[in-house]
Amino acid sequence: MTDNLPLVLVDGSSFLYRAFYAAPKSFTNSKGIPTGVCMILSRMLGSLSSKFAGAKFIVVFDAKGKSFRNEMYPEYKANRPPMPDELRVQIEYVHKIVRAMGFPLVSIEGVEADDVLGTYATDASKEGVKTVICTGDKDLAQLVDDNVILYDSMKDVYTDAKGVVEKFGVKPEHIIDFLALKGDSSDNIPGMAGVGDKTAVTLINELGGIKDIYNNLDKIASLSFRGSKTFAEKYREAFETVELSYRLATIRTDLELPLKISEVTPPVLNKNDLIEIYTELEFTKLLADLKKDAPADSPKTQAQSFDFAKAASKTEDAPAFSSAPTDYKSNGGKYILVTDENVLDELCHKILSSRIVALDTETTSLMPQEASLVGMSLSVAANEGYYIPLNHTYLGVPQCLSLDMVREKLLPVLNSTDVKIIGHNIKFDLLVLHYQNFEIEKVYADTMIMAHLLDSASAMNMDDLALRYLNYRTITYKEITGDKKKIPISEVPVEIVCNYAAEDADVTFRLYQTLSEKLFASENNRKLFFEQEMPFLKVLYHMELEGVYVSQKELEAQNRNLKTELVEIQKQIYVSAGQEFNIASPKQLGKVLFEDLKIPYPKKVKDGKYSTAEDILEQIAFNYDIANLVLRYRGLAKLISTYTEKLQTLISPKTSRxxxxxxxxGTVTGRLSSSDPNLQNIPARTEEGKMIRKAFIAPEGYKIIAADYSQIELRLIAHISEDPNLRKAFLAGQDIHRATAAEVLGKSIDEVTSQERSHAKATNFGLMYGMGAFGLTRQTHMSMAEAKVYIQRYFERYPSVQKYMEETKAYAHEHGYVTSINGRHISVANINSSNTMLSKAAERAAINAPMQGSAADVIKTAMIRLDEWIASLPKNTIRMTVQVHDELIFEVKDTFVDEACAKISEIMENAYKLSVPLTVGVGVSSSWADAH
Structure with missing residues (x-):
C-alpha cells in the first residue's frame, strides 16, 4: 500500500440503514424483490473505491444476535423495531455485492460493528497507519485522534478532533462522558434524566469526565446552566445510572480480529460475480457502466496520494461516476440526467431551437424564501425531459454541475426573447429561482391557470390533471420520498429523482399542448388568459417578494391578552356547566349540554350522537348563554392558534416580514386564497379581527394605505341584473341599505330606522348568496312569516334581481357553469345532482358566483394597472403587499401618501366601466387596523 494512503474502514451497518431510508420502497425488480438498498450501496461503495483508490478497505457489519451490552443492560436498543422485511431480504445481496467489489467483510458475534471498527482503528495506529472511518454514527467520534478521522460521504465532510469539538462541544476523549450524561435515545442508553446538550457540555468542560464531576459536586452550583443550584444531589442519586451509561457507550478496542490489517490488500473487483448480481437485481445502468469499465479481476484504478492532514480542513470534491449523459425510462418517457457540461450545452441548444420549454424545480421546502434548490427539470418536447441535479446530499451522490455554471449557461437562454417558458404553478418556481439569483424575466403560460379557466371546480394538481387530460398516471412525490417515513428529496438518489422531476416537466409540456388546444378555441378565453391571468400572476409574484411588515411585539401582547380571556371564559363555562370537562371535545361538550344540562337538542339525534357544530350552538345560544360562551371560547382559541401564535413563527428574523x-x-369563483398564513380569513368586522390587523404595521418612514371597494358585489348585481331601482340608488349616491329598506317598506329614506336598515342589509347580501326566508329569520330574528313577506316585497320592488336569479339558476343547470363580467366560466359542481340538497346548494352558489367572480375580475384588472404604475416609480416608493377580497393594502413613503391615495382611487374606480359607479374607500395610518 502507498505509504501515505489511509486504512479505510466502512461502517457497513450505518451505510445499510441510511441506504434503506433513502431508497424508495417501490424500487423492485420484476420478481418483486426490493432492490433500492442494493443499488444505493453499490453507488456508495463505488464512490468510496474511486475516492480512496489504491487504499486498503475493510467493510464491517453488525453480526446477528445480541451483543455483550444486552447482558449488561437488557433494555439496550430495546426501543428499536425489528429489521424491516424490505431490508432483511436485501442483506444477502448486499454482502455479495461487498465481496464481489473486492472488499473484505468482517462481523464478529457478541459485539457490534462499532467495536470492530474501534479495534481496527486502534491496531492501525499501533502500526503507524492513519485511518478514515466512513460512517454517519456519532458514537464513533470517541475514536477520533491524531491518527483517526471520520468521513461522512453523504455530506462529503471529514471530522477531526477540532471538528468533533465544533459539532458536539466537547473533545473526542469526552464523547463517552457526553453520551453517559445525556443518554442516547437511538440506542436506549438512559443517561441522566433532564440533562441535555448544554448541561452536559458545561459540566464536562468545567469539571471533566463523569468521575471528575462526581468528585466536584460542591462546584456545580456555581455553573451557568439551568438547575445548577439543585443538580449536585440529583447527580449523586443518578450516578450509578450514569456509570452504566458510560460503559454502554464505550466502544471496545481490544477484540481478537479474524482478519489482520497486514493481510488486507486494496480491493480487486470480481467483475463476473458483480455482473451476475446486477443482472439478477436488474440494475441496467450499473451493468452498462460495469461492462464499460476495467477488465475483469483487476484493480479499477492505480494508487493515489491522500493528504490525511489536510482532509479534515476542507471539503473534497464529490466523486464522479460518469460524465456521460444518463438516460432513464419512465412510463414511455425518455429522461436525461444532466451532470456534464456538454449535455447542458446540448440542452441549451435544444431550448433555443424549439423556442419553448417547460420548467420545474425540486426544493427542500414549500416556502420559497427558505427552500434550497435541489434540482431543475426541463422539457422541450413531449415524452422527453432533462433533470439537472444541483444539491443532493445523500451518501455516494455523483458529482453534479455547480449552480453558478448552470446559471451562466441556462439563464440567458431562458431569458431569450425567442423562448417561451411554461410551468405548472410556476410562480413558486420563479420565487425559488429568484432567491438563488436566477431571475426569470418572463413567463408565457401556466398550465394550472389554463386548467382553472377550463374547469374551476376540479383539482388543479398535476397528478390529477395528467390523469384527466392525458390519461397518464404520474410518479407521485410519496413514491420517491416514502409515505410514513418521509425523507427529504435531496437524499433520494439522482437516478430516481431524474425520473420523477423530468416527468413533471414532460407532463407540464404535454398538458400545455392539450389544454391550449381546448382553451384557445375560444377567443375570449385566450384574451382572459394572456391579458388578465398571466399578467396577474406576475403581480402576485411581486407581492410575494415584498411580503408584509408585522410587529412581533404587538402579536406577543395580543397573545397574552387572548390567553387571559380564554382562561376566564373557560372558568365561566365550567361554572355554567357545574363541572369541568374538555371543552374542545365535541363528545364531552354534547353530553354536558344535551344530557347533563338537558338543553333541548334542536335537531333529530343521529346514531345517539350530538353535534356541537357552530350552527347548533347558534340555535340554542339565544336561550342558553353557555352556548355563547363556548362559541366565544372557540373563537378565541382559533385566533390564538391561527394568528397570534402562528403568525409569530412566520415572521422572518431578517426582514420582520x-x-x-x-x-x-384556489377558489371556484376566481377570488384569491392565501396560505402560510391565510390572510383572507382574518375576521373582517370583529374587534379581534381589527386587533390582529393592528400587528400589520408600516415600516419606519412609511404609512399604510388601505383601499377598499365599497359594496362592489351589490353594485355588480345592479349592473348585471339591470334593475332600475337598484341602479337609481347607487347613481344617486344613497346609502343602499337605507334605500332598500325605504323601497321595501314604502317609506321615505329619512324615516328608515337602524333596525330596518339592518334587515335590509341582511336581505341585500343574503339574497346574493341564495338565502331564503329561513336564513333571513336566523340573521334578523324575524318570524318566518315576516321573513317571507319581506322577501316577497323585496322582489316586487327589485323584479330584475329576481329575474336574474332565476335565469342564472336555469343557465347553470343547462351549462354546468355561470360566467363572470369578463365572460370567465365559473363551474357549478352538483348543479344537476339527483341529491336535492346538493342541487339546491349548487343553485345558491350559482346565484352568487357571477358577483364574486366579477369582483375578482375587477380587482385583478386594478391590481395589474397598479403594478404597472408602481413599477414606473422609483424603487420602494410604494409597495402593494396584501389583497383580501375587495381590499388592497399598500406601504407608501410618508412623502408620497397624498399622491398615492389619489392615484390608487383613480385606478381602482376606473378598472371597469359599470352602469353604476365603482367607489373606493381609502384610509391612511401606521397600521392596517387603523387604515381599514
Missing part, C-alpha cells in the same frame, strides 16, 4: 402565498386558482 411575513411572506404569504397567494393562490390564483
Amino acid at each position: 411575513i411572506y404569504t402565498s397567494f393562490n390564483q386558482t
